[in-house]
Amino acid sequence: DAGITQSPRYKITETGRQVTLMCHQTWSHSYMFWYRQDLGHGLRLIYYSAAADITDKGEVSDGYVVSRSKTENFPLTLESATRSQTSVYFCASSESVYEQFFGPGTRLTVL
C-alpha cells in the first residue's frame, strides 16, 4: 500500500532495553523525520534525514540513534530505554521540509 507506515503501533518495554521503531514510506520522498509528542510539549524533532545516508540531530536527540541506508526506511533506535522516553513517536516524510506526511504513530511505554 502506498503511504507511510510505522511498526509496531504499540510497544511496552522495560528500562534499559534497546528498542527499534520502524518507519517505511512508498513515495520515495527525500526527507524523513522522527518526532515525539508529549503533553505540554507538542511535537519535538528527534532526528531528520535529507536523503539516504544523511542524518541530522533535532532538538531532543539524546538517547536515540537513526540510520537511513535506503530512501524508504528510517528506523529509530532507543539504545537503552528510559521512562522519560515514554511517548508517542511519529515518523514523517516529505519532498521538502514543508508539507510533511505523518505515519500513524507508535505508542511506546517504558516501564
Added chain:
Amino acid sequence: RKEVEQDPGPFNVPEGATVAFNCTYSNSASQSFFWYRQDCRKEPKLLMSVYSSGNEDGRFTAQLNRASQYISLLIRDSKLSDSATYLCVVDSLNFGNEKLTFGTGTRLTIIP
C-alpha cells in the same frame, strides 16, 4: 519564550458558529507558516499553508501578520467534523538547516 505559542483551549463552540485561533511566533526570520490538524489519537495532517496575503480554503481562512508575528485561523460555519486539535507550525533555521517547529495545539470541540 517558546518559538511557537498557542492558546491550548479547549474552545467549545456550537455548530454553525465562527471560531478563530491565533498563534504567535518568536523568530522574525521565519518565512513559512502552516496549520496542521490532528484528530484525537491520530497523526497530524496539513490543513493549509499561510501566505503573506492571507488565503482561504472553503470555510477556512488563514492570515499572517508579520509585524506582530502572529498567524490566525478562522473557521466559518463550523461542523461537528471540525472537532480536532489545530497545530500552528512555523519554519526556522537551525544551524543552517531548515526545520518546522510545531505549537502545542489548540483543542476545538464543536457542540451539536
